[in-house]
Structure formats: structure tokens, C-alpha cells
Amino acid sequence: MKSADLARLRGIYPLADDDPRWRHDARAVVEAALAGGATALQLRLKRTSDRDALALARWASERAHKAGALLFVNDRFDLADLAGADGVHLGQDDVPPERIPAELRERLLIGLSTHTLEQVRKSRSRPADYIGFGPVFGTASKESEWSPRGTALLAEAVAAAGRPVVAIGGIGLANAGEVSRAGACAAAVISAIAEAENPTEATRALAAKLL
Amino acid sequence: MKSADLARLRGIYPLADDDPRWRHDARAVVEAALAGGATALQLRLKRTSDRDALALARWASERAHKAGALLFVNDRFDLADLAGADGVHLGQDDVPPERIPAELRERLLIGLSTHTLEQVRKSRSRPADYIGFGPVFGTASKESEWSPRGTALLAEAVAAAGRPVVAIGGIGLANAGEVSRAGACAAAVISAIAEAENPTEATRALAAKLL
Numbered sequence: 001m002k003s004a005d006l007a008r009l010r011g012i013y014p015l016a017d018d019d020p021r022w023r024h025d026a027r028a029v030v031e032a033a034l035a036g037g038a039t040a041l042q043l044r045l046k047r048t049s050d051r052d053a054l055a056l057a058r059w060a061s062e063r064a065h066k067a068g069a070l071l072f073v074n075d076r077f078d079l080a081d082l083a084g085a086d087g088v089h090l091g092q093d094d095v096p097p098e099r100i101p102a103e104l105r106e107r108l109l110i111g112l113s114t115h116t117l118e119q120v121r122k123s124r125s126r127p128a129d130y131i132g133f134g135p136v137f138g139t140a141s142k143e144s145e146w147s148p149r150g151t152a153l154l155a156e157a158v159a160a161a162g163r164p165v166v167a168i169g170g171i172g173l174a175n176a177g178e179v180s181r182a183g184a185c186a187a188a189v190i191s192a193i194a195e196a197e198n199p200t201e202a203t204r205a206l207a208a209k210l211l
Numbered sequence: 212m213k214s215a216d217l218a219r220l221r222g223i224y225p226l227a228d229d230d231p232r233w234r235h236d237a238r239a240v241v242e243a244a245l246a247g248g249a250t251a252l253q254l255r256l257k258r259t260s261d262r263d264a265l266a267l268a269r270w271a272s273e274r275a276h277k278a279g280a281l282l283f284v285n286d287r288f289d290l291a292d293l294a295g296a297d298g299v300h301l302g303q304d305d306v307p308p309e310r311i312p313a314e315l316r317e318r319l320l321i322g323l324s325t326h327t328l329e330q331v332r333k334s335r336s337r338p339a340d341y342i343g344f345g346p347v348f349g350t351a352s353k354e355s356e357w358s359p360r361g362t363a364l365l366a367e368a369v370a371a372a373g374r375p376v377v378a379i380g381g382i383g384l385a386n387a388g389e390v391s392r393a394g395a396c397a398a399a400v401i402s403a404i405a406e407a408e409n410p411t412e413a414t415r416a417l418a419a420k421l422l
Binding site for chain 1: 260261262263265286287288289290292293303304305306307310312
């Protein structure tokens with residue numbers, strides 16, 4: 001069931017983020033992403049209380065499921081579970097995927113961020129359904145200790161991962177095609193949608209560049 | 212089993228906090244609290260990555276259990292569970308205790324912070340094993356939107372709670388006795404131990420003032 005679901009993690013993978021600097025808030029990005037045809041999206045809440053994050057994740061989960069899309073929650077498997085989300089996306093500093101209770105690992109799709117080929121290779125023996133790799137390009141969305149990885153390294157990551165790879169970092173209309181050609185199954189974006197004049201149209205336009 | 216355990220939440224209830232401004236770090240406070248005879252303590256990690264918080268909570272849980280003490284984890288029932296801790300302490304903005312999965316609610320002791328009599332009264336119908344009430348006195352340990360509640364209001368909270376009440380906020384050697392006389396089962400302290408020249412002795416001295 002998890003592998004069937006994962007097929008929907010394809011093309012554009014909008015991240016709905018709670019940073020107040022974005023033109024559109026997380027709720028608006030969820031709506032726009034679904035209206036624009038995204039079949040997977042992620043809630044990335046770094047500034048919201050757990051109580052409010054849970055309420056928002058429940059709402060987003062219901063909205064996504066009505067639209068036939070997958071909802072992932074960033075960082076927190078507990079909130080993903082309580083909200084009825086489809087998966088959790090974990091960074092290297094989050095609870096390690098191995099430590100997620102077995103019954104939740106069966107139920108939740110698990111994404112794991114990687115930034116080096118070493119991390120990608122190590123991830124092969126870890127319980128992750130997909131790998132995030134980046135930052136591919138320069139980005140201002142997230143403070144990163146990593147320099148832009150580039151699409152050549154992304155292609156190597158895809159070859160090494162042995163499972164779907166989601167590209168992230170500085171992806172927009174101008175370079176989305178490159179990311180697809182490097183073999184990424186999807187492109188995660190924050191600012192290209194959250195800062196767009198029309199976030200629904202931005203989602204559609206990005207999706208059209210990604211295969 | 213939960214009610215038997217809760218008897219150990221009595222007297223001094225040290226909070227091991229990861230704020231770098233404290234003279235003694237969270238690990239040192241755990242060691243000192245146990246050496247000083249505390250039978251319950253709490254890990255309060257606001258600045259630590261989830262990965263490191265889980266590792267620290269596992270360590271603290273083992274140390275506490277060897278010493279026959281209860282370990283609570285602040286804010287996060289998932290980390291409390293994964294670390295093998297005895298309980299979780301929740302604030303009003305954390306995941307509501309009602310939303311914690313039933314099997315974990317059976318296993319974990321649950322503390323809930325309150326700041327008003329209204330919250331105390333509402334908590335009676337909520338799944339909490341003990342209530343935190345404060346800030347009783349003025350404190351610099353935690354930014355609070357609440358003014359000092361005082362021991363008269365603490366006594367009212369104790370009467371209204373219908374379960375054990377832990378006092379918190381500005382408690383030290385000079386006023387610990389008042390807190391006990393108001394009916395609190397325990398006094399949670401951060402700075403009185405984390406800033407003490409000898410945190411083990413500070414734990415012992417505070418414990419002696421509390422009954």
C-alpha cells in the first residue's frame with residue numbers, strides 16, 4: 001500500500017511553510033497546490049505551536065485526501081500520525097527513521113533528507129521510502145550549511161539511492177526541467193509557489209516542466 | 212500502576228533545561244538531581260534537535276530508573292515514549308493530552324501546565340495525572356505572559372484541581388516552605404539548581420524544605 005501511494009509523489013511537491021515572510025501563508029499554499037494539481041505536498045511548520053500545527057495538519061490532511069493527494073508532515077512523525085497524514089519527512093537531525101515505532105513505519109511513508117552521496121548511500125539500509133536531496137541550486141528559503149549540489153550530483157544521488165529521489169533547493173520554472181532530466185521523481189519547492197503572484201498557476205506551470 | 216508511580220512526584224522536582232545560559236547543563240542537572248535525592252525530574256529541551264533530545268532522554272531515563280526516580284519529558288509525548296520515560300509534561304500549546312494515542316495515555320503519566328483557576332477547573336475533565344500551576348513567584352527562567360500567581364491562588368488551585376499540583380516559578384530556598392504549605396505536592400525548579408554553586412547540595416536543601 002505504501003508503494004502504491006508513493007506513485008503520487010511525482011512532479012511538483014509543494015512545501016507549505018509557516019515562515020511569515022512568504023507572500024502566501026501555509027494554508028493558502030495548500031489550497032493553491034491542490035487547485036494547481038499537485039498530487040503530493042508537505043506541511044513544513046517550524047514556527048507553529050504543536051497544538052496549532054496538529055490542527056493545521058488535520059485540516060491539510062483532509063483537504064489533500066479530498067483532492068486525492070498525499071500529505072506529508074515535516075519533522076514530526078507523531079503529528080503526521082495524529083493528523084492522519086500519509087507520511088513524514090525527516091531531516092538528519094530529526095528522530096531517526098529507525099526509531100519510529102514499527103506500526104507507524106508500516107503506516108507512514110517516510111522521506112529522509114540527504115545532502116551528500118555518503119548520506120544517500122547510508123540511507124539505502126535505512127527505513128526510508130524516498131530520499132530528499134539538496135540543495136540542488138542556491139536558495140534563500142532555508143538556511144543551509146550546504147553549498148548548491150548541482151544537477152550532476154543529483155543524478156549521482158538518483159543512481160545511488162535505489163529509491164525515488166525528491167530534489168529540493170532553488171527550483172523554479174527556469175531549472176525544473178533539468179531536475180527532471182537528472183532523474184528526480186519530484187521537485188520540492190517553497191518560494192516558487194509561496195512567493196508567486198498566482199500560486200495556483202505557479203503550481204501548474206511548474207508541474208508542466210516536471211515529468 | 213500510574214497512580215503508584217505518581218507517589219514519587221513529591222518534594223523537589225528538578226527541571227533539567229538546555230538553555231546555555233545556565234551554569235550547569237541539562238546532563239549535569241540530571242546527575243545532581245538524582246545524587247541529591249530527587250524522586251522525579253523533568254527534561255526540558257527547547258533548543259536541542261529531536262535526534263539529540265531523544266538520545267539525551269534515553270540516557271536520562273536510564274539514569275533516573277537506576278536511581279528509582281521518575282523521568283518526565285517536556286512537551287513531547289513521542290520522545291517520552293521512545294525514550295522509555297515515565298511521563299510527559301504538556302503546556303497549553305502542546306499536543307492536547309486528549310490527542311495522545313490511548314495506549315500511550317495508559318502508559319505515560321501526563322502533566323499539564325495551568326496558569327489560571329479557569330484552566331485548573333477545565334483540566335478536571337482532561338486526561339492529566341497531575342497539574343502544573345504557576346508562575347507562583349516572579350521568575351527569569353521562562354518568559355511568561357503571566358504575572359506571579361502567589362501562594363493564595365496556588366492554594367485555590369490545589370483545592371480546585373482534584374489531583375496533585377506541582378508548583379512552578381521562582382521557587383527557591385526562601386519560599387519553598389510556603390509552596391508546600393499551600394498544598395503543592397512538589398515544587399518544580401530550574402534556576403535554583405541549575406545556577407547553584409553545588410547543584411546536588413541545592414537539591415538536598417530544597418528537598419528538606421518541601422514535604
